[in-house]
Amino acid sequence: MNKTISIGIIGGTGSMGRWFKDFFSAGGHRVLISGRTTDITYTDVAKECDVVILSVPLNAAISISKDIGSLLRYEQLLMDMCSLKEEIVKSMIGSTKAEVLGTHPLFGPFTDSIKGQNIILCPGRGERWLKWIENEYTSRGAVVYEMEPLTHDRHMAVVQGLTHFITICMARTLQKMNMDSDTVLSCSTPVFKINYNLIGRLFAQDLDLYKSLISKNKHFKEILEVFVSVMDESKFALLSDQDDNTTLFMENIREFFKDSCKDSLKESNKIINALYS
Ligand SMILES: NC(=O)c1ccc[n+]([C@@H]2O[C@H](COP(=O)([O-])OP(=O)(O)OC[C@H]3O[C@@H](n4cnc5c(N)ncnc54)[C@H](OP(=O)(O)O)[C@@H]3O)[C@@H](O)[C@H]2O)c1
Incomplete structure (x- = not known):
């Protein structure tokens, strides 16, 4: 060629x-x-x-x-x-x-x-x-x-659809709590600062593109149903009066991610350190 x-x-x-x-x-x-x-x-x-x-x-x-x-x-x-x-x-x-x-x-x-x-x-x-x-x-x-295209689109319903959906919901929550940028920045932890920047990143760009990544993915509704059920489950587990239940719930999730948690800790430390360098 x-x-x-x-x-x-x-x-x-x-x-x-x-x-x-x-x-x-x-x-x-x-x-x-x-x-x-x-x-x-x-x-x-x-x-x-x-x-x-x-x-x-x-x-x-x-x-x-x-x-x-x-x-x-x-x-x-x-x-x-x-x-x-x-x-x-x-x-x-x-x-x-x-x-x-x-x-x-x-x-x-x-x-x-x-x-x-x-x-x-x-x-x-x-x-x-x-x-x-x-x-x-x-x-x-x-x-x-x-x-395969179908496998790709199913994965993107989570990787893009759910990620951007959660960011938009977080932004809406801050708006409803009237937490403006001055308030947010004065009490930000590094992790919250990253999340806050990700909110700004989305709203600084083409909203139609983000809208389409969520609404045009035909697999997103299924993912959202799982997510909504997980919110109920998490609310029940994390607000439970019994500490043992909460710990078991969290440990069960950690078991799924296994050693990748340690890698993620290292990677996210790099992001945090870069943010303040
Ligand atoms: N942005 C990202 O992060 C990203 C990442 C991966 C993949 N993509 C995909 O890449 C593609 C382009 O995205 P982009 O971010 O580059 O968008 P963009 O900056 O809005 O550019 C869109 C391009 O498409 C042309 N266009 C828009 N509507 C058209 C229409 N109805 N008929 C013919 N041409 C039209 C525009 O031409 P004019 O010059 O006439 O406006 C422009 O050249 C999308 O399919 C997007 O999903 C985007």
Whole structure:
């Protein structure tokens, strides 16, 4: 395979698109980008590039994949970077004869380097470009995992859906308690400061993206049901008058996480120390 590849990023004017434009350009590839107002259209990108990447919101990605699918040749790759994979991988496979690959970089556009970052690959059709992209990512330090789209989306219902849901609920609670930033910062512990920054981080960014990570994941309702039942269970166990019950409840959870708790303690100490350095 030719070492210098032409890569077209549809949505290359957006934050992830710009990040990957720089990444692939630094890898020596020719990168073309299109947005809704650029002179280069997504049709141009589809016709001209070896690798065509959809880096747009999910609904737009599905619709664009249908528009450009028939323009692509067998030897090209159609790939996406959407945060949910079932619908878009199905749509890409149905729309084209080209090779198809779903990908999800598990990091955002503020990340300095790809080193150590996880990227999920959901193979759709073909092996040739799959090996190429694996090499592009792993040779520069990323950690790549292959996964079925359904498995990916189920995991993301927890990793993204539940995480952001809890952050929003925490923010709403602070709002209801009228705990403004001055009050919060004057009595923050390091752990609370981190949580508070994570709240600000979410609300400083595109709310539609966060909303869609929760509401468009069809597995989230099931996860939420588990979470709500766990809240009741935890309320009962932690507010119980019998100390033994509370201890057993906590020990039972610790048993599940085993030695990873010690690793997490070390990792979180690094975060705390970095916060005050
Ligand atoms: N942000 C993250 O942390 C992150 C992480 C992993 C994956 N992702 C995924 O990456 C994709 C892009 O996210 P992003 O954060 O880069 O979003 P973004 O900054 O809002 O950029 C969106 C891009 O899509 C284009 N676009 C928006 N609506 C469109 C439409 N209806 N038709 C055609 N193009 C449209 C925009 O073009 P204009 O120039 O015309 O506005 C822009 O180039 C999403 O699928 C997201 O789920 C995001």
